[in-house]
Amino acid sequence: MDRIVVTGGARLEGDVRVSGSKNSTLALMAAALLAEGETVLHGVPKLQDVETMLQILNALGASAAFDPSQPDTVRIRGDALSRPEAPYDLVRKMRASFLVLGPLVGRFGFARVSEPGGCAIGVRPVDQHLKGLAALGAKVRLDHGYVEASTSGLKGGRVAFDVNTVNGTQNVMMAASLAEGETVIEHAAREPEVIELATALAHMGAEIHGAGTDRISVVGSKQLQGITHRVSGDRIEAGTLLAAAVITRGDIRVQGVDPVAIDATLQKLREVGAEISVEGDTVHLCADGPIEGVRVVTGPYPGFATDMQAQIMAVLSVAGGSSIVTETIFENRFMHVPELRRMGADITVTGPTAHVRGVPKLMGAPVMATDLRASAGLLVAALAARGETTVNRVYHIDRGYVRIEEKLRSLGASVRRER
Numbered sequence: 001m002d003r004i005v006v007t008g009g010a011r012l013e014g015d016v017r018v019s020g021s022k023n024s025t026l027a028l029m030a031a032a033l034l035a036e037g038e039t040v041l042h043g044v045p046k047l048q049d050v051e052t053m054l055q056i057l058n059a060l061g062a063s064a065a066f067d068p069s070q071p072d073t074v075r076i077r078g079d080a081l082s083r084p085e086a087p088y089d090l091v092r093k094m095r096a097s098f099l100v101l102g103p104l105v106g107r108f109g110f111a112r113v114s115e116p117g118g119c120a121i122g123v124r125p126v127d128q129h130l131k132g133l134a135a136l137g138a139k140v141r142l143d144h145g146y147v148e149a150s151t152s153g154l155k156g157g158r159v160a161f162d163v164n165t166v167n168g169t170q171n172v173m174m175a176a177s178l179a180e181g182e183t184v185i186e187h188a189a190r191e192p193e194v195i196e197l198a199t200a201l202a203h204m205g206a207e208i209h210g211a212g213t214d215r216i217s218v219v220g221s222k223q224l225q226g227i228t229h230r231v232s233g234d235r236i237e238a239g240t241l242l243a244a245a246v247i248t249r250g251d252i253r254v255q256g257v258d259p260v261a262i263d264a265t266l267q268k269l270r271e272v273g274a275e276i277s278v279e280g281d282t283v284h285l286c287a288d289g290p291i292e293g294v295r296v297v298t299g300p301y302p303g304f305a306t307d308m309q310a311q312i313m314a315v316l317s318v319a320g321g322s323s324i325v326t327e328t329i330f331e332n333r334f335m336h337v338p339e340l341r342r343m344g345a346d347i348t349v350t351g352p353t354a355h356v357r358g359v360p361k362l363m364g365a366p367v368m369a370t371d372l373r374a375s376a377g378l379l380v381a382a383l384a385a386r387g388e389t390t391v392n393r394v395y396h397i398d399r400g401y402v403r404i405e406e407k408l409r410s411l412g413a414s415v416r417r418e419r
């Protein structure tokens with residue numbers, strides 16, 4: 001199993017380009033099942049989660065693969081789909097597999113998808129996804145750990161979500177794109193990945209209004225057509241690199257990201273003390289002054305992303321003064337805290353709130369985490385720690401960051417991967 005070894009202390013400097021968005025890609029790959037003909041996605045990040053989604057699509061009988069002649073391009077054909085069943089062994093590897101449920105019911109009238117169960121960051125039920133599909137007329141039942149949904153034809157309906165759910169909103173949007181008539185989704189998630197999926201579904205032939213607001217309407221089409229789409233830059237990777245620059249008092253330019261999509265992160269990093277300017281798809285951050293403690297409350301978009309919480313906490317662990325970090329999305333997303341404490345951070349957790357008292361310096365240590373963003377937080381901390389930090393269980397980081405050690409090295413960090 002690989003590990004990443006970081007010798008902290010180097011100031012990050014230079015230019016770096018982010019890869020395509022993991023979470024947009026996963027939804028777009030599922031959406032390809034809805035369409036006749038081929039869907040071509042460019043700018044796809046080569047990540048473990050993308051490989052898992054390819055395996056799922058192929059297990060369903062679709063044909064899906066990276067194009068051997070274009071390394072960041074994936075080609076997907078769902079026409080020949082033969083087994084609308086997503087097996088436990090694949091779904092348990094990655095919860096986002098559940099995104100195939102909506103497309104399968106929409107296109108084939110039947111789906112059997114393993115119930116994903118809880119994961120390292122929380123219980124994460126799928127009740128809202130199921131409620132949404134039921135509102136479109138699908139019969140949904142649980143059978144030995146599998147969700148089975150069937151219909152003789154989906155009909156548009158009204159879905160009012162009880163919680164803000166990104167993948168739930170996406171699942172219903174995809175099913176509704178092949179339903180007869182109009183579906184209205186109230187309390188819809190407003191995340192950029194929802195907007196990007198809506199753009200793709202509209203290009204396939206559905207009529208969609210309101211993506212990016214909390215009320216989305218979808219008028220289904222009888223048939224959707226495969227599309228060619230370029231995936232947008234990963235906003236969480238961008239935020240992670242910017243946090244890494246702040247903790248090392250660096251000066252970097254992150255290219256290939258929509259600055260609006262990371263506005264909450266940019267605002268918070270400015271509050272912490274960084275100077276940030278934006279031009280087109282490039283964010284320039286310079287942080288040579290002191291780091292100040294701040295208050296962070298995660299929230300649905302446009303709030304501060306839960307996927308950036310561990311990384312900002314790493315930064316705040318060396319800030320002047322205290323910070324309060326409240327996690328409102330997932331109930332168990334502080335797994336990085338005990339590991340940061342082993343590196344010398346002074347953090348106490350009470351319920352959903354972490355109280356961070358900044359220390360002058362972190363110390364390198366062997367650490368590991370059980371989730372992707374927690375691991376990213378530890379990597380950020382390691383870049384500023386005295387001495388060597390070994391981040392174990394790197395497969396978590398590889399699920400969401402493309403060759404992160406190479407990108408950090410290109411900015412001047414001392415980072416290597418060991419087998």
Ligand code: EPU
Nearest residue numbers: 023096124125126127128129163164165166167329330372
């Ligand atoms: N929830 C329910 N019922 C549901 C669905 C969600 O109670 O039916 C709850 C969840 O348990 C959670 C909250 O609603 O407490 C929000 O969950 P959401 O459904 O929005 O999360 P998700 O769609 O499963 C996506 C991203 C996550 C990201 C969250 C929040 C993908 C593949 N995953 O998950 O990304 O943290 O939205 O923004 O899009 C990551 O990339 O590391 C990651 C975890």
